[in-house]
Amino acid sequence: MRQHREALKRLSCALAAADLGHIECDVSLAECSWYEIGGLADIMVHPHSAQALQRTLAIIKDHGVPMFVMGDGSNVIFDDAGFRGVVVRLGQPISAMAIDGTRVKAEAGLWVPRFALELARRGLSGVEHIAGIPGTLGGLIVMNGGSQRKGIGTHVTSVTCLDNAGEIQHFNQQDCAFGYRRSALQKSDCVVLSAEFELDLAPPSQIRREMIDILATRRKKFPKHYPNCGSVFLSDPMMYDVIGPPGKAVEEVGLRGLSSGAAQISSIHGNFIVNRGGASARDVLWLIYKMRQTVGEKTGYWMDCEVRFVSQQGAVMPAHQAADVLFGAHLSHALPAELQALL
Ligand SMILES: Cc1cc2nc3c(=O)[nH]c(=O)nc-3n(C[C@H](O)[C@H](O)[C@H](O)COP(=O)(O)OP(=O)(O)OC[C@H]3O[C@@H](n4cnc5c(N)ncnc54)[C@H](O)[C@@H]3O)c2cc1C
Incomplete structure (x- = not known):
């Protein structure tokens, strides 16, 4: 831990000296993700140009500190414990x-x-x-x-x-x-x-007309009052032909509206999980586990997640894999030990 703190200190000094962009320490990942979930990241860098990004990556590599790159955080669930490393955030x-x-x-x-x-x-x-x-x-x-x-x-x-x-x-x-x-x-x-x-x-x-039609459909179909990450599960073409999209499958097995803490399977769309205020990553992962298990057991189709989970150590994986490690290690299709060790 002390070694990690010292490496972070050296890294933030090197990044600041190179003047590559805005640097922040102990940044709330909940404030940087659409789910509004996640603990603190040790460091976050916002490179001010493509060249600065290039140099930033080289400096991070030299310091051997774990790195995670993100855009707007609209498809990630950050760990409640945050991220022990440096987040490189790309934007404007x-x-x-x-x-x-x-x-x-x-x-x-x-x-x-x-x-x-x-x-x-x-x-x-x-x-x-x-x-x-x-x-x-x-x-x-x-x-x-x-x-x-x-x-x-x-x-x-x-x-x-x-x-x-x-x-x-x-x-x-x-x-x-x-x-x-x-x-x-x-x-x-x-x-x-x-x-x-x-x-x-x-x-x-x-x-423009086509885009307006698409936007109108999105507005009608998707929940908008609570933070969410869009579709949780990927639509499997084989399952789609037999049962329909993941939202329909989740609704048909009776899970619409189910809550875990402040996380809830949307009552508007079965493939969305919403944060009704103060939900944890663990709450969301439990719902993901429950949705996947119930649909899998009842239909034989095991849905994979589109949304990614980012662990405290910087392992990035489809969120159902993290949910399986946390709640279903006893399952025959649970993950290999190498992946469990990353969490
Ligand atoms: C309300 C809502 C509706 C949505 N609707 C849709 C939809 O209709 N269709 C759809 O496909 N998605 C949808 N999404 C999901 C999401 O918006 C997309 O996947 C989006 O493109 C992710 O971009 P981001 O910058 O937010 O990525 P982030 O969430 O920041 O990152 C997602 C993943 O991409 C990686 N990543 C990001 N930028 C880079 C980079 N420059 N280089 C390498 N890796 C990178 C990250 O490491 C992470 O693994 C929706 C999300 C929300 C919140």
């Missing part, structure tokens, strides 16, 4: 966008609804389905996010990343291995810096 300072005909290059910190609006304004079509998704472009690409069962990855031609030493790496679309809400970037030790897209031309008014 790294959000440039350049358009050349139907080719677009944009940086990871760009706010997704702003990206969508700008594409509509310029008559660039293909990713209307991202309208209204909160978060940064980097997070969206890593998660291959989207709506209407589409993913942003379809229109990505290449992604530029930084490895954990700050070295540049290029991924083409194949390397990214985009799948439904999945990508190879989730497993690699890379920070997404920017991406290039190939889009189609369409009249701006048509694109």
